[in-house]
Amino acid sequence: MWLLDELMKRADSEETAVIHREETITFRQLWEYSDVLAGYMKEKCRTKAPVVIYGNKETEITLLMLAALKSGRAYVPLDITFPASRVETIMGDVENELLFNFTKEELHLPENCDCIGKEELRGIIGAGSRTAAGPDDYVGDEDNCYILFTSGSTGKPKGVQIKKRNIVNFTSWFSGTCELSPGKQVVLNQVSYSFDVSVIPLYIYLAMGKTLFSIDKEMLDNTRLLFDYLKDSHIAAWVSTPAFLEICSFDDSFDDGMLPELENIILAGEVLTKKLVRTLHQKFKNAKVVNGYGPTEGTVLLSACEITDEMLDDEESLPIGRILSDGEYQIVKEDGEQAAPGETGELVVVSDSISKGYFKNPEQTEKVFFDSADGRRGYRTGDLVFEKGGLLYYVARKDTQVKLNGFRIELNDISSNLNDLELVNNSVALPAYRDGRVSYLAAFVVLERRPEGLSDLKIGIELKKQLKERIPSYMVPRKVIILEKFPMNINGKIDRKKLTEEYL
Amino acid sequence: MENLQELALDILEAACETDEVREDPDLDLFEAGLIDSLASVVVLLELEKRTGVKLQPTDLEREDITTVNNFVKFLEKKVG
Numbered sequence: 001m002w003l004l005d006e007l008m009k010r011a012d013s014e015e016t017a018v019i020h021r022e023e024t025i026t027f028r029q030l031w032e033y034s035d036v037l038a039g040y041m042k043e044k045c046r047t048k049a050p051v052v053i054y055g056n057k058e059t060e061i062t063l064l065m066l067a068a069l070k071s072g073r074a075y076v077p078l079d080i081t082f083p084a085s086r087v088e089t090i091m092g093d094v095e096n097e098l099l100f101n102f103t104k105e106e107l108h109l110p111e112n113c114d115c116i117g118k119e120e121l122r123g124i125i126g127a128g129s130r131t132a133a134g135p136d137d138y139v140g141d142e143d144n145c146y147i148l149f150t151s152g153s154t155g156k157p158k159g160v161q162i163k164k165r166n167i168v169n170f171t172s173w174f175s176g177t178c179e180l181s182p183g184k185q186v187v188l189n190q191v192s193y194s195f196d197v198s199v200i201p202l203y204i205y206l207a208m209g210k211t212l213f214s215i216d217k218e219m220l221d222n223t224r225l226l227f228d229y230l231k232d233s234h235i236a237a238w239v240s241t242p243a244f245l246e247i248c249s250f251d252d253s254f255d256d257g258m259l260p261e262l263e264n265i266i267l268a269g270e271v272l273t274k275k276l277v278r279t280l281h282q283k284f285k286n287a288k289v290v291n292g293y294g295p296t297e298g299t300v301l302l303s304a305c306e307i308t309d310e311m312l313d314d315e316e317s318l319p320i321g322r323i324l325s326d327g328e329y330q331i332v333k334e335d336g337e338q339a340a341p342g343e344t345g346e347l348v349v350v351s352d353s354i355s356k357g358y359f360k361n362p363e364q365t366e367k368v369f370f371d372s373a374d375g376r377r378g379y380r381t382g383d384l385v386f387e388k389g390g391l392l393y394y395v396a397r398k399d400t401q402v403k404l405n406g407f408r409i410e411l412n413d414i415s416s417n418l419n420d421l422e423l424v425n426n427s428v429a430l431p432a433y434r435d436g437r438v439s440y441l442a443a444f445v446v447l448e449r450r451p452e453g454l455s456d457l458k459i460g461i462e463l464k465k466q467l468k469e470r471i472p473s474y475m476v477p478r479k480v481i482i483l484e485k486f487p488m489n490i491n492g493k494i495d496r497k498k499l500t501e502e503y504l
Numbered sequence: 505m506e507n508l509q510e511l512a513l514d515i516l517e518a519a520c521e522t523d524e525v526r527e528d529p530d531l532d533l534f535e536a537g538l539i540d541s542l543a544s545v546v547v548l549l550e551l552e553k554r555t556g557v558k559l560q561p562t563d564l565e566r567e568d569i570t571t572v573n574n575f576v577k578f579l580e581k582k583v584g
Contacts, residue, residue, distance in 0.1 A: 221541050223561040243542065250545045251561045405542060432521070440521065457524045457536075464537040476537055479522055 001171050002164070004069060004138055006207035007031055017206065018189070020059045020214040021229070027209070030063065037067030037121075039129030042137060044114070045097040050074040050147055052094060053193070054087055055102030057216040060121055061193060062202070064100055065146075070133045074144035076159070077193035080217065081472045090149050090157060093360055141165040147359050148196055148296050151409050151475065153400070155416030159359030162196075166299040167203055169352035173325040174301060175204050177266070177290055184236035184261055190215040191240060195406065197268050197292075199300045200239045210237070220244075223251065227258065236261045238287075241269040241406030246276050255283035268292035268301060269406030271394065271437055272318050277307050293320035293394060296408070297368070297379050299353040302327060303392050319391035327351040328372075331387060332380075339386065344395050347385045350378040402431045404438045407474045414443060414477065417470045421463060423448055426486070428494055429477055432504035442479040444499055446486060456482045479503075508584055511554065512575045519546040519569075529572040544569060557583055 010017075013027035025033075041051060051068050053075055055061050061077070068075040076094055078087050084105045091099065091110050099115045101107065109115055116124070139145055141164050149157040178200065187205040189212035191198040201212050213233050219226045226248075238245065238259075245267065248254045256262065265280060265287050272291045280289055294301035305321035312318075323329050328350045331339040339345035354377035357365030370378045384395040400411040414429035425448040431438040443463075451459060460480030467476050481503055489495040516525045520538045525531075533539040544564055552558045559582060568578040 221566055223544075224565070227562060247542060247545055247561065250548070253560065253562070455527065457527050460524075461536045468537075478520070478537055478540075 001175055001204075001207055002168055003203050003207045004066070006209070007066070010209055013209075015209065016211045018059050018062055018212045018214060019186075019233075020057065020216070023059055025059055025062075030066065033125050034063045034066035034070060035133065036125055036129040037063055038070035038133035038137070039131040040124050041067055041071040041073065041098065042133050043129070043131040045071075045073070046112075047095075047097065048073045049095050049097055050076050050144065051098045051100065052076045052078060052087070052091055052096045053100045053102075054078045054080070054082070054105070054107075055100070055193075056080045057189065057193075057214045058102050058118070059214065060100075060118065061102070062206075062212075063125070064121075065193075065202070067133075069139050069145055070137060072133075072137045072139050072143065074139075074146055074161070076147045076149065078149070079192040079194040079472075081192070081474055082194070083469050083471065083473075085470055086157065086472065090159070093159065094147070139164050141168075148194060150296055151401075151413040152364070153410040153412040155413050155420070157413075158361060158364055160296045160355050161357065161359050162296075162299055162355055166353050166355060167199070169326060170199070170299040170301065170324070171204050171207070173353075174200070174292075174304065175208070177304060177306075178204050178208070178237065178264065180208075180210070180236050180264060184263065186211045186213050186234045186261070187237040188213055188215065188233075188235050188239055190220075190244065191269075191406075195269065196296050196300045197239060197241070197406070200266060205237060223247075227251070227253065230254075231258045233259070234261050235259050237264040237266065238262060239266045239268075242267050242272045242276055243270065243405040245280070249276065249279050249283060256285060256287075259284070262287050264288060264290070266290045266292060268294070268304075270403040272307075273435075273437070274312050274318060277312060277318065291318055291321060293383075293392070295379070295381055295383070297355045298349060298351065298381070299355070302329075302347075302349050302351070302353065302381075305391065316388065316393055319388075320385070320394045321392060322390055323349070323392065324351060324353060327353070329392075331385060342386055342388055344384050344386045346398055347381045347383050347392070348378060349381065350374075350376050352376060354379045402438050402441070404431070404441060404474065407472075409441070409475050411441075414441070414467075414471065414475055417467060418443060418445065418463065420470070421466050423451065423459070423463065423466075428486070428496060428499065430496060430500055430504060432479075432500075440479065441475075441477040442481060442504055443477040444481050444483055444486065444503070446483055508579045509576055511583075512572055512579055515547055515550040515554065516569070516572060516575060518550045519543045525572060529576075531572070532570055533572075534566070534570055539569060541566065547575075551583075555583055 010027040011031040017027045017030045147159040152158040189201045289307045292301040292304040303321035331345040333345040350372040382398045411429040415427045418427040425446045427445045487495040
């Protein structure tokens with residue numbers, strides 16, 4: 001199943017493809033407008049460099065993604081949580097010729113790059129196009145479709161390249177799990193486009209002819225507004241992180257009274273708790289709950305399963321599922337030996353879903369990707385897991401990457417950006433855990449100099465403000481703790497354990 | 505009145521996990537990065553734990569927990 005093939009079959013359909021608030025767009029419009037934009041990209045760009053899209057959940061973003069694919073180039077979706085400076089860094093790497101900017105940020109553009117705002121974009125669509133992009137222009141199996149920039153431990157984001165073959169491999173395996181009963185039509189489209197769980201609504205459900213129901217950031221910040229839209233949404237499939245669904249579930253009115261058609265709940269991006277699944281089973285008696293696992297490098301998900309009552313009663317935590325259909329995996333212990341069943345080790349996966357590597361970053365690519373004997377790509381996930389009865393169970397990370405509300409964060413990305421600030425001498429970022437999950441992040445800072453007359457609180461606020469100009473807002477630590485000096489352990493390294501015990 | 509002030513501080517301190525909320529009752533907690541929309545659920549849980557009053561997320565707007573003083577006003581309406 002490939003998105004463009006499926007949408008082409010619906011090029012004349014007047015069914016609704018995307019709903020965002022009071023705005024709707026049909027499959028015919030989706031096809032025609034993306035054709036116009038593909039023609040525009042073809043005419044405008046001299047190279048096949050990816051286009052960059054900086055926005056939230058605007059319907060036009062879907063058009064732009066399709067247009068990029070139709071014009072044979074990748075798109076780089078950057079959510080509004082990314083600050084301008086990070087967008088600029090990424091554009092410097094991508095060398096894009098077009099930036100589609102849905103924000104009010106004024107950005108410093110790379111050479112030969114044009115910036116198109118929302119109004120201008122509507123003008124382009126309205127004017128139609130002289131140049132057509134046809135199937136010969138479309139992205140091929142080995143061409144990149146999107147590049148997602150994730151937190152990198154050096155303080156610079158890494159671009160994960162995903163090609164058509166990766167996506168087709170993922171969707172052909174996972175679409176069976178996504179099937180809806182006849183007559184069920186609407187699917188939640190909430191996950192940020194910078195996060196690849198959003199690929200499920202777009203590349204699977206839209207391709208099936210389903211209607212995407214988009215939720216933007218303002219709706220997320222206002223539960224009443226969100227619920228007003230949800231209660232008339234007819235949503236049948238829910239795709240999100242556990243954290244978002246958990247907030248909704250806290251409200252008594254959020255149940256099958258509000259979403260009577262809901263039958264498929266797909267959760268991914270962070271640890272799923274038994275407590276949440278039990279709550280969901282009570283609230284939505286006719287819905288199945290699917291838990292998925294996978295790093296961006298493996299195209300959305302590398303394993304998944306439906307959560308059964310048996311799993312809820314089992315003494316283990318919930319499994320992250322069975323490996324995808326074409327996937328081969330090994331669990332490698334610290335000594336390099338294969339783990340026996342039940343033994344914990346790093347999950348290493350070979351599959352057609354594995355990315356070719358990081359964009360323009362052979363050094364980081366070399367570290368974690370490899371070619372297997374059969375010519376397929378392999379990836380060392382850095383996730384520690386064990387296997388029991390054919391199911392995989394997540395244990396922990398091998399390194400200092402954490403997940404906060406589904407967002408993937410390298411702790412060193414935070415500290416190296418903090419260390420670049422003029423006031424900071426040295427810093428360490430650490431997660432605070434509650435009930436086995438990351439509750440918030442804290443930064444411990446030793447100052448270079450202490451600004452006069454400012455309390456620790458005010459200094460902390462100032463550092464957070466400066467940090468927010470450099471890294472996505474979800475990465476800015478909630479707590480900043482100013483220290484005179486760091487405690488050291490016997491190896492002469494900063495004693496993170498002691499900091500955690502004492503402060504978090 | 506005084507009790508509500510103290511209650512507001514206790515709840516926000518628990519939700520933000522820091523006593524920094526006590527320093528300035530007009531500090532914008534969102535802007536200071538001390539609270540986020542996820543924390544609103546914790547605010548409601550803490551409120552129920554301390555007063556037995558169970559409210560829904562739809563009862564609590566972002567504005568209500570933007571500052572300590574706003575939250576005191578919210579409590580006056582709902583609890584006081």
